[in-house]
Amino acid sequence: ARTRRYSFNVTMATVTRLCVTKSIPTVNGRFPGPKLVAREGDTLVVRVTNNINNNVTFHWHGVRQLRSGWADGPAFITQCPIRPGGSYVYRFAVAGQRGTLWWHAHFSWLRATLYGPLVILPPRGVAYPSFPRPHREVPLMLGEWFNADPEAVIRQALQIGGGPNVSDAYTFNGLPGPTYNCSSNDTFRLRVRPGKTYMLRLINVALNDELFFGVANHTLTVVQADASYVKPFAATTLVISPGQTMDVLLTAAANPSSQTFAIAVAPYTNTVGTFDNTTAVAVLEYAAGASAPQAPTPASATGSLPFLPALPLYNDTNAVSDFSSRFRSLASARYPARVPRTVDRHFFFAVGLGADPCQSPVNGTCQGPNNTRFAASINNVSFVMPKTSLLQAHYQRRYNGVLTANFPAAPRTPFNYTGTPPNNTFVTHGTRVVPLEFNTAVEVVLQDTSIQGAESHPLHLHGYDFFVVGTGSGNYDAGNDTAKYNLVDPVQRNTISVPTAGWVAIRFVADNPGVWLMHCHLDVHLSWGLSMAWLVNDGPLPNQKLPPPPSDFPRCS
Ligand code: C2O
Numbered sequence: 199a200r201t202r203r204y205s206f207n208v209t210m211a212t213v214t215r216l217c218v219t220k221s222i223p224t225v226n227g228r229f230p231g232p233k234l235v236a237r238e239g240d241t242l243v244v245r246v247t248n249n250i251n252n253n254v255t256f257h258w259h260g261v262r263q264l265r266s267g268w269a270d271g272p273a274f275i276t277q278c279p280i281r282p283g284g285s286y287v288y289r290f291a292v293a294g295q296r297g298t299l300w301w302h303a304h305f306s307w308l309r310a311t312l313y314g315p316l317v318i319l320p321p322r323g324v325a326y327p328s329f330p331r332p333h334r335e336v337p338l339m340l341g342e343w344f345n346a347d348p349e350a351v352i353r354q355a356l357q358i359g360g361g362p363n364v365s366d367a368y369t370f371n372g373l374p375g376p377t378y379n380c381s382s383n384d385t386f387r388l389r390v391r392p393g394k395t396y397m398l399r400l401i402n403v404a405l406n407d408e409l410f411f412g413v414a415n416h417t418l419t420v421v422q423a424d425a426s427y428v429k430p431f432a433a434t435t436l437v438i439s440p441g442q443t444m445d446v447l448l449t450a451a452a453n454p455s456s457q458t459f460a461i462a463v464a465p466y467t468n469t470v471g472t473f474d475n476t477t478a479v480a481v482l483e484y485a486a487g488a489s490a491p492q493a494p495t496p497a498s499a500t501g502s503l504p505f506l507p508a509l510p511l512y513n514d515t516n517a518v519s520d521f522s523s524r525f526r527s528l529a530s531a532r533y534p535a536r537v538p539r540t541v542d543r544h545f546f547f548a549v550g551l552g553a554d555p556c557q558s559p560v561n562g563t564c565q566g567p568n569n570t571r572f573a574a575s576i577n578n579v580s581f582v583m584p585k586t587s588l589l590q591a592h593y594q595r596r597y598n599g600v601l602t603a604n605f606p607a608a609p610r611t612p613f614n615y616t617g618t619p620p621n622n623t624f625v626t627h628g629t630r631v632v633p634l635e636f637n638t639a640v641e642v643v644l645q646d647t648s649i650q651g652a653e654s655h656p657l658h659l660h661g662y663d664f665f666v667v668g669t670g671s672g673n674y675d676a677g678n679d680t681a682k683y684n685l686v687d688p689v690q691r692n693t694i695s696v697p698t699a700g701w702v703a704i705r706f707v708a709d710n711p712g713v714w715l716m717h718c719h720l721d722v723h724l725s726w727g728l729s730m731a732w733l734v735n736d737g738p739l740p741n742q743k744l745p746p747p748p749s750d751f752p753r754c755s
């Protein structure tokens with residue numbers, strides 16, 4: 199195992215997209231940010247220096263941070279922000295995980311431009327378990343571009359109480375591509391050679407959109423999700439939610455029928471509100487001379503598009519549930535699935551949108567439903583971001599005035615999908631957490647409370663991978679649904695979409711002491727309070743305790 203050092207200098211840089219030039223926060227002047235690479239078992243040391251006129255923190259999304267919670271990064275959960283001019287060294291190991299993860303800013307909406315891949319290769323000399331080594335491995339970040347300042351977008355949304363302005367384009371590694379204004383030259387091109395196999399390390403870095411993904415005329419083989427191997431399966435359309443990662447194999451045709459094919463993303467949502475209903479295109483480009491002589495005219499730089507893949511309609515929830523149901527962990531001797539077979543504590547979390555009274559109206563109104571402000575909650579509690587680090591408060595056992603350990607185990611009112619809106623939009627506010635004893639086997643049933651016309655919620659758990667043991671549509675029914683759980687080879691992930699008008703059940707063992715955020719990875723829902731935290735106590739043994747914070751830890755005054 200090695201130690202790998204990186205420097206992140208957070209600076210403003212001038213970037214032009216869609217004919218709009220603006221100054222954006224970047225790491226080392228690059229957009230998107232640099233790729234971090236490690237081998238399983240390595241230690242990463244990332245020295246961050248903040249040279250922008252805003253606070254910042256970084257989160258290493260999906261890294262387990264076993265007993266290194268001080269490096270996890272969500273602002274006011276594990277640390278106070280790195281102030282302008284300040285610095286902090288994030289130090290953590292990547293153990294027991296391999297595949298693609300990513301990093302992003304975890305303060306306000308700064309992750310709109312501060313993000314990049316974190317690739318964990320197998321240890322030296324260890325092969326991939328179920329597929330040969332690809333010819334090339336290519337990170338592909340599926341994102342969103344806002345012409346406006348994303349900070350201003352969320353500030354305004356919170357003030358007027360309505361939904362935020364939506365993004366102006368989807369992007370591939372920061373490039374919108376030829377379906378948008380002035381963007382033909384800003385097109386991501388994946389150059390391939392006939393017959394070779396490529397691994398796409400897909401990451402949904404979008405702020406607010408679940409995405410369909412496909413490559414025209416090419417089948418993809420999914421081999422990894424959230425840095426865990428899965429039993430390989432073939433698919434023509436993928437669904438990937440914000441926060442999720444997926445490694446897929448693409449084999450270039452031996453005799454391609456064209457020189458270029460479109461790689462496309464489009465949103466999945468059935469929200470009634472407005473959303474960015476555009477399709478972004480990148481180009482899969484065969485080496486010159488590879489295509490058959492009878493091939494159609496390839497796309498030219500003058501704007502004609504290569505063959506588009508057929509993506510599902512924006513609200514095709516069946517396509518989404520079909521795809522999600524196909525994930526199985528490898529569950530092999532070498533990569534066993536250590537699913538908790540019994541649980542010590544069971545939680546039922548109702549997850550969804552709600553409303554607050556209009557408090558700061560603009561022109562007399564708020565823009566949520568019936569002149570309210572939108573809010574979002576778990577069990578009717580909308581999370582209030584504390585002013586100090588919960589982890590620091592926990593380490594010092596100073597909870598008074600910071601958090602309360604009374605997060606409800608059930609929603610305030612039970613509800614039912616009967617075809618009419620459930621009356622569960624009532625919202626309270628608080629920084630409420632669930633304390634867990636070390637090594638507790640936890641089951642959480644996440645029930646979406648929306649009716650037709652809402653979206654699913656990609657719930658991300660910090661500090662853990664969890665097993666997805668069951669899912670269904672409509673109401674979770676403890677009596678029947680528990681019997682159908684998959685405890686043999688459920689997929690292991692750090693982010694799972696709670697399906698619209700459905701539920702999902704997850705299990706994990708609380709073996710990582712610290713304070714761990716669980717939240718919707720649609721940033722607007724996070725801003726509205728769709729979040730909670732687990733407070734996992736130390737175990738009795740020395741190697742089961744959270745060590746003290748590093749000396750340069752950005753303390754909260
Ligand atoms: Cu990728 Cu708390 O986030």
